[in-house]
Amino acid sequence: MLDPHLFRSDLEFVQTQLKRRGCDFDADFYTDIENRRKAIQVKTQELQNERNLSSKAIGQAKAKGEDVQPLLDQVQGLGEQLKAAATELGDIQAQMQSLMEGLPNLLDATVPEGNDEDDNIEISRWGEVPEFDFEIKDHVDLGAMHKGMDFETGAKITGARFVVLRSNIARLQRAIIQFMLDTHTDEHGYSETYVPYIVNADSLYGTGQLPKFADDLFKVSEDPDLYLIPTAEVPVTNIVRNEIVAADEMPLRMVSHTPCFRSEAGAYGKDVRGLIRQHQFEKVELVQVVKASESEQAHEDLTEHAENILKKLKLSYRKVLLCSGDTGFSSTKTYDLEVWLPGQEAYREISSCSNFKDFQARRLKARWRNPETGKPELVHTINGSGLAAGRALVAIMENYQTAAGDIVIPEVLQPYMGGMKVIKAT
């Protein structure tokens, strides 16, 4: 949610900034609601004040043993007026709320203009794109060859976009996860965090998935409304919901491995083959909760932490700055890391690192106490995948394949594979 004060002080700025993301904000409509809100709120509070004073007077008169009937007659009808005013105020506030919560975050000044992923800007590339002197296979064929990746059985058990992994391929995914968790905790200063995989609606509202993106979620319960997490971002970030974090605990750096569940509504034609786009996948997520003054640096750092995993795995990747049209609803600025997939001869997203500034914090009521002022201030939240484990598995299988169909295990993963160096095809 955006800062309401900004709307009152510089509506034009808000409007032009929202236009950057193709959001047509009706300033007149807003102004109308805001003016009505102001008027009815003042009126309601005046009535409340009147009621409070009268009630106090009645209490005092009663204590003295005086006749309170005249006073009671005086407040006759006040209750009705108040109720009407309060109802009207509630309606207007609800209107204002739904207007505000539907608005995306304002973009950082450094975000390039553009409509879709074609307008994203490549910041850097790392590593050599591997060249093969044989006919390569993609991960689906390799997975089948190794009897380690079985989409048919996944479809039988559940449906499309589910998979069964077996033996060394399953183990390789687990090794990737373990390696990533260890690297982030031991080298990057994150605290390992285990969280629920089912969350309530308040949590999803806090991070911005609800109310707008309910279609992308799997709902597992009505009353109470509960959902499977689409990313660990949701439970981990919600740790600070309704909290005032002590200054000496800042910044918070948390890393969490969870499965992620996405209905992928609106992606029916995309990536139907293989492991790239599943309803259930494993991911290691990095979350930082920081002071406003530190968030831009923290965003750069967090992105580097994710990049570091790709470097250690010796996977070629590029870093992309998302353009205005491709940046997510809650984000001010997002870097995507795209890993080279030989099977697709393309760079594909394996991490997305975003700075939400105070947008989530305002929804979450997540604050920290600034010792300089003694006052609570909204935190800034930053998160990124570090990395998507399923896609990392795909990348390793495809980049490390041999002519015989073996999969060479990256050196850093070998300790997690019991010292194994190669997964043999036979």
Added chain:
RNA sequence: GGAGAGGUGGCUGAGUGGCCGAAAGCGGCGGUCUUGAAAACCGUUGAGGGUUUAUCCCCUCCCAGGGUUCGAAUCCCUGCCUCUCCGCCA
């Protein structure tokens, strides 16, 4: 699943329908004292919002949502959560 107890400020914990945004203690902050520190003593110390240049003033909040009342932390209803005992269980 069965039975009971309870949710109050950063924490512990009192609270008779009006004088309660809330005793007391701890903690925090400021001061006195001290070369400095500790102790002691004194003072101060919740959040959000409205109006305002600002101060003042006002409103809301004692788990959440409804209700009763001129007036609710306090009474009533619903929900959520926590704890204890029993049962079951990885």
